Amino acid sequence: MQEALTNVTKHAGARKAAIRxxxxxxxxxxAVTDDGGGAHPKAPASVGGxxxxxxxxxxxxxSADxxxxxxxxxxxxxxxVAxxxxHTRETNESHPV
Structure with a gap:
């Protein structure tokens, strides 16, 4: 979700963001949501980003299923939204929370 919040600041032109x-x-x-309109788009990461x-x-x-x-x-x-x-792949046991 860190990447999603970074994208809000770089690309969204948002006034606020929320994490659920x-x-x-x-x-x-x-989930990370914002109220932006994409007012400040930058080049995609594949183009020198x-x-x-x-x-x-x-x-x-x-990678975590x-x-x-x-x-x-x-x-x-x-x-x-992630x-x-x-659970783990191998054992299907719950992770401690």
């Missing part, structure tokens, strides 16, 4: 954390016995969901952006977020989530969704919100702004299972 929800967890159940099996799933951790973290320095970060991994959304691709890196998706790869990191996938999770997923990331990102996109513009219907009422304006942008949202990044869903991460609270």
């Amino acid at each position: 954390l929800v967890y159940t016995e099996d799933l951790l969901t973290v 320095g970060g991994y952006g959304l691709i890196g977020m998706r790869e990191r989530a996938r 999770g997923r990331v969704r990102a996109g513009h919100r219907p009422g304006g702004g942008f949202e990044v 869903e991460l299972p609270l």
Whole structure:
């Protein structure tokens, strides 16, 4: 989510951002939303930039058997949502919280 917050400051032109954390016995969901309109876009990381952006977020989530969704919100702004299972691949046991 650090990358999502960095993207808010670099790209969104937002006045505010919010982080939402929800967890159940099996799933951790973290969302970062902003009220920006993308007023200050910069070149993608693949064109001489320095970060991994959304691709890196998706790869990191996938490495933990999770997923990331990102996109513009219907009422304006942008949202990044990471869903991460609270179990290990090998044993399917819960992680201590």
